[in-house]
Amino acid sequence: MVDILSIKIKIGDREYxxxxxxxxxxxxxxxxxIINEKLRSYRDQFGIDDKEDLLAMVAxxxxxxxxxxxxxxxxxxxxxxxxxDQLENIIKTALS
Numbered sequence: 001m002v003d004i005l006s007i008k009i010k011i012g013d014r015e016y017x018x019x020x021x022x023x024x025x026x027x028x029x030x031x032x033x034i035i036n037e038k039l040r041s042y043r044d045q046f047g048i049d050d051k052e053d054l055l056a057m058v059a060x061x062x063x064x065x066x067x068x069x070x071x072x073x074x075x076x077x078x079x080x081x082x083x084x085d086q087l088e089n090i091i092k093t094a095l096s
Contacts, residue, residue, distance in 0.1 A: 003022055004019045004021065005019065005020055005025055006018070007019075007020060007025060007028070009028060009029065009031075009032040011036060011039075011055075012036070012051050012054070012055070038058045038061065039051075039054045039055070042054050042058065
């Protein structure tokens, strides 16, 4: 049986009840903290008080960061795959 924790995460001025696995609790809490920090930062930087606008900006910023990481990972995977192919060819040549 998998343990599930019931927690509440406050984002902006609202609390959101969530059910998470114990090993995911800290990650979820950290995500909530980061969102709130970004909300505060955008509010201070741009003088925006509308919660929906602030959340949209945070979502957009987060998606851009995710896309950048995915692109970097794909590039690293491609490079690593090429290097492994080269090593495989070297080993095959040495064994022939």
